[in-house]
Amino acid sequence: MGDSEYVFYNPFDSMSFTYDRCFLCGQALEDSSTDEHVFPKWLLHKYNLWDKIIYLINRTELPYRLMKIPCCSTCNNEYLSSLENEIKNAVEQGYDEFIKLDELKIFQWIAKIFYGILFRELSLLVERKDPSLGQITTPEMLERYKTLYVFLQSVRMPVDFNGTNPWSIFIVRCHSYDDDRAFDYRDGITTQTFTIRVGEIGVIACLEDSGVQKEIFSDYFKQFEGIRLHPIQFNELSAKVTYKGYLKNRTPSYICILPSKNHEKLSVMTSPVQGLSNAPIFDDWDQRIYAKFLEHHWKNWGLSFDSIFVEPDLVVTFLKNDDGSVMAIDKNTNHFKGASNDLKIIDEKY
């Protein structure tokens, strides 16, 4: 362990998303033998994803097996391997074990995948000098990705979040399957939301919202404890969190104090969202726009916008019964009718 142990590397300053440096520490690489899979190999194997396609921005399609990012052997074999082992063991033991994990570990695992996808996308765009690069690199977004990158450094150096987690993570129990239905993944590049369902574990996260959804909606999520959710219900929760993230009208602000000497922690201070201004934290919820998000999140279920949204502002839900109790849906139900077919169960706003 030399003096350079915690040298801080920032690829955003020069937009260098090339494959000759480790994505996590910036060390120059000789070859690609230690490249890191964005979606870990155990996950690809367990859910048979190697040849499945992931859709990147700009309609680029890549099989999961090619989603790799440059990584040095230290970051790969020491820091990331131990993180993967911990997550893998918890996933294999199921929901009850997974919820016992340190939330920081879950965040790191999610942030690595999210950042890995972003890295892959930025590298493709920089390579092609693609004009659509502009769409995802407004200075404000770039600033936010930079912050995420700093948080991700917690994988390889001690980081003190000063008591306030900058993220919101919700975990729900879902039906488990032993076929293609066992895995679901979705991310929101602008809202920095991340949704993954692996076996019976469903995770919905906002990576950089100053923890505000966690603070406000923990009670909302409590009502689903002990209930196995159907994938369509998981997708619905994910649409709510994503749209809510989209409505947040404040950019989170953080002060990151970089370690200046060895063994000093990277320190992150999150500004309290509540205290920043008198304006509401979230813009008004618009059911029509929410229904658009829902349509997108439900695209596997064949529900059109017209069967989801009912004028003037009603939206179908599969989460609640008329009496407000949580709806139980059999795991093998795979056909859902929309509002036009007498299934008028109308949601409250989240």
Ligand SMILES: [Zn+2]
């Ligand atoms: Zn490295």
